[in-house]
Each structure stands twice: as structure tokens, then as C-alpha cells.
Amino acid sequence: MTRDLFGPETVVRPGKPLVVAIDGPSGSGKSSVSKEVARRLKLAYLDTGAMYRALTWHCLKTGLDLQDGAAVEQASKELALELSTSANVEYVGVAGVDITEEIREPRISSAVSAVATTLGARNELIRRQRQIIDQHHRRMVVEGRDITTVVVPNAEVRVLLTASEEARMRRRGLQLGGTQTKEQLAAQVIHRDAKDSTVVNFTQAADGVITLDSSDLDFDETVETALSIVGKVIYGD
């Protein structure tokens, strides 16, 4: 598989479904790699983590107790979520309030697992995710923790994007501009994964899911490898 196949004018499987499902732990590169893959394949893009983050923002804003599962579930059903599905436009809003930047703050990263482990809220967000995928005629790169296993287990391409703990903490540290201590990075990457893993498995590839270990790859190499996986699965080369 060469990169020419996915040159700027290439549309893969025109008119047919093409869901590229990408799961993986925190800092493995899901969002950045998925966005670039979506651009290169001219597909829509869905960041499911942003949905859990937006719900967390809303719960904190309204002073809701995150341990109150019934209240979090109710909030998930009422959430007036606005989400960009273009890899070129980053926008997350709730009822007209732009929270694109705010949901990436460490205070949301620290609280989001409490929301993401509330099963009633998960069910509601999974329902919405499937609806969004259908609205895009199932031509979308979708990334998260349970996309290959729960949200779209029949996706045309299913990838588990991994990287060593060391690589993931280093990447997150650089991403946050060197503002975080090692302990803070561990809390946002390793400890969050441990909590999230109690409800979803994103550390081992399920049957039919292809593992892409990016520990020793740079960003461009990881994107190229992801595209070559799509090529192999779709065209068998």
C-alpha cells in the first residue's frame, strides 16, 4: 500500500459505508491521527471523548454530584450538545456556549472518568454516537475507547492505537507545553486509563481489531501506517 492511493483526490469506496473505528489509551494519538486520516480519506470525524468531556463540563457547571448516577444519566439525556464532525473545524458547544477549549483543561480531565463510568450516561452517549454515524451515511472516522467493540463492532476498519506509557506521558507533556509535573501527567494519563478501564477494554485488541503500536513512530509515520491498514483491509494489498 502506497500513500499515492490516498492522494488528495482519492475517495475510497465512494457511496459505500466506510467507518474507520480507532480506540486506544490516553495520549496514544487517537484524536490527532484520526483527524489526519479523516482529512486524507475525505471522511467525517467523530471525537467521542469530546462528548464525555462536554457532559462532564455540563454536570460541573450545574453543580451536579458526579457520584449520583441517576442524575448524571438524566443530564446526559438533556444535554444540548453541539459537535463539529469535520476534521478541519474543532467545535464543541452546549446550548450555544463554546466549550471547545475548556473541555481540554486538567479539571475536566480529572473529573471525566466519573461520568464515563456511569453506565446510564454511556448508553445515552453511545445512542447519540450511532445516530451521528448514521447521519453521515456511515462514512466517518470515529475514535474513543469502545468504538471497535461496542459502538460500531461491524466497522469496515477497526484499529487499536497504542503506545508505551512512557511515550504517552512524554507526548501529553509536550502537548501541555511542559506545564505539568510527572505526577500530574501520570494522573491525567495512567490513572485516568485505569479508572476508564473498569467499564471498557481498550488495552487489548478484540478479535478482528488491528493493533498499531506507535511507540517508536513519529506522527507522520503513524498516519501512514493507519492509512496502509485501511488500504490492506479495503483493497487487500
Ligand SMILES: Nc1ncnc2c1ncn2[C@@H]1O[C@H](COP(=O)(O)OP(=O)(O)OP(=O)(O)O)[C@@H](O)[C@H]1O
Ligand atoms: N506517533 C506520534 N508521535 C509523536 N507524537 C504524537 C504521535 N501521535 C500523536 N502525537 C502527539 O501526542 C499528543 C497526544 O495525542 P492525542 O491528543 O491525539 O492523543 P489521544 O489518544 O487522543 O489522547 P486522549 O485520549 O487523552 O485525548 C498530541 O500532541 C499529538 O500531536
Ligand SMILES: Nc1ccn([C@H]2C[C@H](O)[C@@H](COP(=O)(O)O)O2)c(=O)n1
Ligand atoms: N468512547 C469513549 C470515549 C471516551 N471515553 C472516556 C474516557 C476518557 O477519560 C474521557 C475523555 O476521552 P478523551 O478525550 O481523553 O479521549 O472519556 C470513553 O469512556 N469512551
